[in-house]
Amino acid sequence: MSDPAAGSESTGENVAGERPEPEPEGVTDETTVQGDDVELERTIGLVGGLAIGIGTMIGAGIFVFPGLAAEEAGLAATLSFAIGGVIALLVALPTSELATAMPRSGGGYYFISRSMGTPYGAIVGLGLWLGLVFASAFYLVGLGHYVVAVLAETGVVLTGLPVGPHVILGLLFGAALTALSVGGTENTATLQNVIVVILLAVLTGFLTYGVLDAAGVFGRQSVPQEFFSQGQLPVLTTAALVFTSYLGFAQVATVAGEIKQPGRNLPLAMVGSVIVVTIFYVVTIFVATSSFGAERLGTFGETAMVEVARDLLGRPGAVLILFAGLLATFSSANASILSASRSVYALSRDALLPRWASRINLKYGTPHIALGMAGGPILVLVATDQVEILAEVASFLHLVMYSLICVALLVLRRRDPPWYDPSFQIPGYPVVPIVGAVASAGLIAFMNPASIVIGAAVMGGSYLWYRYYATDVRLKGDV
Template identity: 80%
Template structure:
């Protein structure tokens, strides 16, 4: 069997000569210099991978979106989340196969650039970076709302100048999380693991009580409104809005270069996180709409779940949801900042961004320049305070990447290069990847027009950057 691209990359050898097909490596002088430098350490295990996936996805889906989603689609918002979960699963399977064959930092960018060519990889890679930036900004705005809600619960009203308090708090949290990530991936992963364990324990308790309450076990049976109370079309437009909730599984792939035993842990982390989180989303919408009804729930906005907790369990319930909301939005932002920096790192190693961006801090073993390039734009977007636009632009850019991941799997399976030896093989090829690609693109059609325009502009600028800066870059393994 031919040497895998990962083995060669780890040893710093240039794969040429006798191999019938070259492994996926950059051949520019600049990129080769990077390969001979410091590598990221594999410090994240299965629990850490699941924590990144679940911790990123559980935040927006449960603590920011229920009110917004119920206002748009009524109780059928549960179906919107289910649609998002199915699409995510259809992409998580091909992404898992590609990741076990190419477990390198960069995730979708790395897969696509090695399967579909440098130009496509550059557009997706730059889009992934900015998509994660939009997602992280969205999570930080949600975090700011929850901090304000916690303070108001204890009678403290903030006045932090002309900017809304939740925006200021989101900016502070973004700067702090970027600094934390610079101090080491192992520290960040340990924090993520602890947050997710506490978060799931709180949610399981509150949602179990909510289900029993809705079923009348405690003497207060309540039934949600008519399922399609807002009609059928809003189900799909809401699915497009809330798809930001499912970006976490792909973020596991962006840190694949730091995952221990990637052949086993990558598929388990990506597929497992989608399944776990989808169940939590559907149950949450059922409990929330059973408690208040969709119309009233929508009036509560980004912190609707606090009111659900208070109605179910009184003041302790509100406190539990506030704590969980803080943890969830914090972990989502934390994982997004980490993943955005790894996308920049991967682009720089391939000479699609300046070499400086892939420098590793020798003390902490982290790409400190890439982290700064992720954190800076995030803070700018947090200041806009545009929750729904931030969410949909992040979804748009990821959906484009997801569709191309499915196509990449079909292409690499058809060409079967010598270096391609995944430890996990997706079932149902070519039908399921084709459905995943089509579903990903179709969901974009139901987005807000402004979000689509912003996403297209970002892709056009990414292509312009590629032509201006890196048009002569060629990657081995272009198929």
């Protein structure tokens, strides 16, 4: 760990001779002050923050996982989602406190590098970037499945391809999204807000009907079933699998430098989005499993929700959920690609990645290299078509970060440096961050061995990169 008394400025340089950018002089409700007369405007409000959080998360939990989760854990998958939600909340609270003290781009990476030292920061930062890459790939495979289902609904069946048609479609969408981010329409955020509002409206209507139906209001018998039909252990392994559905709140922190009134909006957006999606997930799984029974639901795979909707509302219901699934997986993939690019920027600002990685394209004003460093590896991963592995590795890398975020909070509260002055303080200190750290790390143990090996390899690679590229760089907290 770097010496906390080493001075208030970041020091050292990387292999290319680049030094970390100076820290900002201060933060106001509306700007980050970057020197005498230079400011960075904050332009994302509470609605925008919630839309990033909810928009990133809701795609996976509702539209990809229900079938997979029901197959593994039966009706108890409801409990798996609830466990995920509780862990996410335990981490969202400490993340909020840290974010209000350090409202800067980079999120978890920034907090950890400034409180626990550069090596931890480098592992988490590179892990965050690659974790988002894995998550985006996972969303794109999901999106591919939805496009296939849409085509099937209209009578088009793609056959005779060397790989599954959803993989090819996922690749096409991945390339298109990356190109779109580089070529840039300026209204992506507004679009994201609209998509999230539409999704929440559609889902609320659909789930309300589903709950009433399950309760027997419409006179149908729901399938009676045993809660722990697959035993208790799968509840935890499923929780580890579906945790990918809870990665989005940390993406709010990656744009913390652009959130207006960060002291108020960051905690509200992060905690709020976790609570909203947890409720939606639990109700969705409940409705899905009671309409079909978990066993049959499991046979429908990634687009199981479409069959649930068809069963409840006929063909219009299926079309509605198909449409919603397209929007949701698209918005998740889009938000994750943008967050991955923001992480590359945060690392390159601190000289942990080359400065050229965050270069801005003069024609479009967009960071084409950083976006390419997200989009390129995403395409490779989409091609593997390993939905569960992609999801778990993404979760693994995030969970490591979450666990360390909780530790960072404990470190900062104990050390209490003069610059640490969060406007939001978590309730239940120190129990909440301790339980959050243990639970996040603990969940990893229930993953597929393959996911754990890949995740650990990414972390090891990150550390080696740091030792090779930026071993002299010392980052300091000073906002």
